[in-house]
Amino acid sequence: MRLARVLAAATTTSSSSGASPFLGVRGVAAAAASSASSSSSTTTTTPPVVDVCIVGGGVVGTALACVLRSTPLTSHLSVMLADRAPPPSSAWLDANPSRHPEPRVSALTPLSIRFLRDVGAWDRVSNARARPFKTMQVWDDASNGHVRYDAREVGEDALGAVVENVVIHAALHEAATRLGVIFPPPSSLASLDLGGDPGTLASVEFEEEEEEEKKEETENGDGGGGADGAREARRRVRARLVVAADGASSRTRTLAGLTVAGWSYHRKAAVGTVRTAIAHDTAWQRFLPNGPLALLPIVGEGTGDGEGGGDEGAAGGGGDGGGLSNVVWTTTNEDADRLCKLSDEDFAAEVHAALRAEGKYAVKTSPAWGSDAAAADADADDGGAENVGRSDFDRLQTSLVDSLLRPASKLALRGVGVAAASPAPVFELPPAVVGASGARGAFPLATRLAGRYSLRRLALVGDAAHQARSISHWSPYDRVGVVNADT
């Protein structure tokens, strides 16, 4: 089928703009539907034929499998999902408040939540461990500017929810199983042949992870079915569409001969779990010279007693028992590694200082910014902390904004019939961080883009197509999309 036809089919069902080459998951679904012949059911011959063979069952590959099987347009397609690792256990979905949270989380937007609901995975996620956040505050240490969003402004209860990645993954896997997705035993992609002419199906070969083990058993004569045992560990399927969902270092992409371009940020994201003196429902993000630091509320109660806290003064006020938060701190590679090695007490103290502009993280141009005095000022003045501790430059900037830009924008808004803008939202101090616990990890940040997102009988999705500097995106399902495949 010609690319133009696939594009046309895909754009009618995709939420992406028509001009975009990134077609969204429903675009892939449409491409797959178009590529399936009327007699497209799986054959029982060897090697078997599947309509869609997805290589890589991470969150993106599994989400795609779910949407293919749950969308009326494509639900008749046979979908195979192969991953070299076993899927996460459903036990992650048991409501178990005492389980310590995993450090890898995602902040899901309402769109992502709707997506999970549509494929039947959301109820399990929300019953297990989803923590809604109602407000978001983003600011930086280089100016007095800040933005603050409140779900009520748009008539919603929450701006999104923070959930551990493994919980989302387990719920998607469970939904995929229910939807009839075919899961071979854990196996790695071994070879890929996309076929020469339009009538030829793609041929994909997988190697079971245990093959080496079986070979050893065979060589040692202790079972494994002799030479056949090793051969059985390789399986071949033919597919109308192969989807590369095997992550940033995609082997599928390499075997298809596609190149990637990109760059490293020379930054890592250090992630971990901290306890705050009071429970909160805000996603906080402060931009520091080396990168942003985010504090996201997650499911779980803290003791709020300041035990292990890095700052005695900050530890008080734990009357509500406190709460747990996830930290995602983007900084230099060395600094991220250092943060991961700190004791719980020191990590908590450093997160606390960096969020509240204390010690070495104090704002040079605005010393009072972030202090309790600033917060008190902010309470007393709708202009928030904009009026405290400013440098001459800040003052000049504010006076220009006040004297020129605000009146001009008000006039412009009035001119188009829009009521005067509401007062600037008040800056709030993040809660005191009083402790830390659990594992920490540091993840290198890079951007990598595949030279093409599709070839005949091949589509790339997720990080295999487009690895972005993810921390600011806040939705894994924005990146399920991508692709059209000339099938």
Ligand SMILES: Cc1cc2nc3c(=O)[nH]c(=O)nc-3n(C[C@H](O)[C@H](O)[C@H](O)COP(=O)(O)OP(=O)(O)OC[C@H]3O[C@@H](n4cnc5c(N)ncnc54)[C@H](O)[C@@H]3O)c2cc1C
């Ligand atoms: C600290 C951190 C925070 C992040 N926060 C967010 C966030 O809030 N929002 C957001 O949108 N994104 C976030 N991201 C990015 C997000 O996690 C990734 O974009 C997403 O996980 C990519 O999913 P994927 O399924 O494409 O790839 P992966 O999750 O990498 O999955 C690839 C799968 O393919 C399998 N595989 C690999 N090779 C083979 C092979 N040869 N054969 C068979 N199987 C194979 C792997 O076992 C794996 O299961 C964050 C990333 C980091 C590091």
